[in-house]
Amino acid sequence: MDGIIIRDNGICGGEPVFVGTRVTLRTILASLAEGATVGDILSDFPSLTEEHLWAAIRFxxxxxxxxxxVQQVPTFFHENQA
Structure with a gap:
C-alpha cells in the first residue's frame, strides 16, 4: 500500500493507517471529502506530512x-434529425 499506508491487526483493528501513526486512512479521506485543506489536515495531525496526503489520494x-x-466511449453518435 505505497509503503506509507499499512494494515496491522494490532493497530486500529487492522484498519489502514499511516506508518508510525494511529491516523487512519479513512479519517484523512473523510477530511478531504469534507473540504479540509492540506494545511488544516497537517495542523490537525502533526505526525503527517504532505506525502501522507498524496499517498491517501493515490490509494x-x-x-x-x-x-x-470503465465506461465505453462511443465511437460515433447519431443526431436526431427533425
Whole structure:
C-alpha cells in the first residue's frame, strides 16, 4: 500500500493507517471529502506530512479504479434529425 499506508491487526483493528501513526486512512479521506485543506489536515495531525496526503489520494484513486467499471466511449453518435 505505497509503503506509507499499512494494515496491522494490532493497530486500529487492522484498519489502514499511516506508518508510525494511529491516523487512519479513512479519517484523512473523510477530511478531504469534507473540504479540509492540506494545511488544516497537517495542523490537525502533526505526525503527517504532505506525502501522507498524496499517498491517501493515490490509494483512493487506485481503489476507485478497481471498483468502478470503465465506461465505453462511443465511437460515433447519431443526431436526431427533425
Amino acid at each position: 483512493a484513486a487506485a481503489s476507485a479504479e478497481e471498483d468502478l467499471p
